Amino acid sequence: MVGIAVLGAGRIGKIHAANVAANPNARLIAVADPYASAAQALAGALGADAMTDCEAAIDRDDVDAIVIGTPTNTHIQLMMRAVRQGKAVLCEKPIDLDLLKSQAAAEEIESLKGRVMLAFNRRFETTFAEMRAAIDAGDIGEVRQVIISSRDPGLAPEDYIKHSGGIFRDMTIHDLDIGRWLLGEEPVQLTAIGSRLIDPAMMEKYDDYDTAMVQMQTASGKQCHINNCRQAVYGYDQRIEVFGSKGMLQMDNLRPTTIRRWSAEVTDAREPLLNFFLERYQQAYKSELDAFVGALVDGKPLPVTPNDGLQALRLAEAAVESVRTGRAVAL
Secondary structure, three states: OEEEEEEOOOHHHHHHHHHHHHOOOEEEEEEEOOOHHHHHHHHHHHOOEEEOOHHHHHHOOOOOEEEEOOOHHHHHHHHHHHHHOOOEEEEEOOOOOOHHHHHHHHHHHHHOOOOEEEEOHHHHOHHHHHHHHHHHOOOOOOEEEEEEEEEOOOOOOHHHHHHOOOHHHHHHHHHHHHHHHHHOOOEEEEEEEEEOOOOHHHHHHOOOOOEEEEEEEEOOOOEEEEEEEOOOOOOOEEEEEEEEOOOEEEEOOOOOOOOEEOOOOOOOEEOOOOOOHHHHOHHHHHHHHHHHHHHHHHOOOOOOOHHHHHHHHHHHHHHHHHHHHOOOEEO
C-alpha cells in the first residue's frame, strides 16, 4: 500500500483525494490545506487525517508519496521537499510559472533521481489514449496535421484570471502538451495570436487574452493548430482531429447521453455538452492517479515527466512572445 498525502483541499484536491481513497493499492493518509475547515471536511469524508501544514504532511513517516493540488507558486517548494526525502510526487501543472525556476527544479529532480509526475490528465482520458494508440499502430499512417479546439463554457472569475499566469500558461498549456504528444515530434517553430473579445477591460488589466490561436510546426513539417476561447455559450468544447497519410481520426465532445430527438419542434436535438472539465475529465483524473500509483507499486517509469511539463511551458512562453512581437518564434 502506498501511503499518500493530498496537499490542497480545493476542487482539484477533492478529485485527487477521492481517487486515492478509491485505489486498492493506495491509502489516503492525510489531506493538508491551510484552511482547516476545508481540510477537515475532505479528510473526514474519506477517513484521513486533516492537517493545516502541508510541509508537516510531507514529513510524516507513513507518507510515501504526495499529490500537489495547491496554488502554483507553492509547487516547487512542496515538490522538492518531498523529492529530497525520497518521496514520489504527482503535481498539478505547471511546475511553476517561471521557466528558469522550473528548469532548475527539473535538473535537481534528475540529479536526485526523484520520481515526479506532472498531471497532464487529458493523456489519460479514454478517447485521447485510444487516439494515441491508433497513431502508434499506424492506423492513419504518418501524422500530417493535428487540429485542437478547446473552449471553456464561461470566463473565469477575476481572482482566478489574476493568478492564472495568462491564457497560454493556464489553458493553452494543456493543448500544447497534447499537440506535441500527438505529433510525436517536438515543434521547432510557433506562431500565436491573442484577442480580448469577452472582457477587454479585465484582459487589458492583467495583460492577458480571452481568445487565442497557436500554430506549431516540427522539423519534418508536421503541423498543429490550436484554437482557444474562454467562453463558449453552448458548453465545454473539446475536439481534436488528427490527419495522416492514410486517413484521419476525430474526437468529438461528450454529452450526458447519446439520445437524439426529432419532433415537430426540433430536428436532431441532443443533450447539451458536459458543463466543464470536472465532468468532462472525471475518468481521466482517476486513470491518471491509478497510473501514478501503479508505476510506484510496479517500479515502472512514471508516464509523464518533469521534462513534459518543461516542454509545454516553453511552448506557452513562446506563444506569449509571439503575441508580443507579432512574429514566429524559433524553438
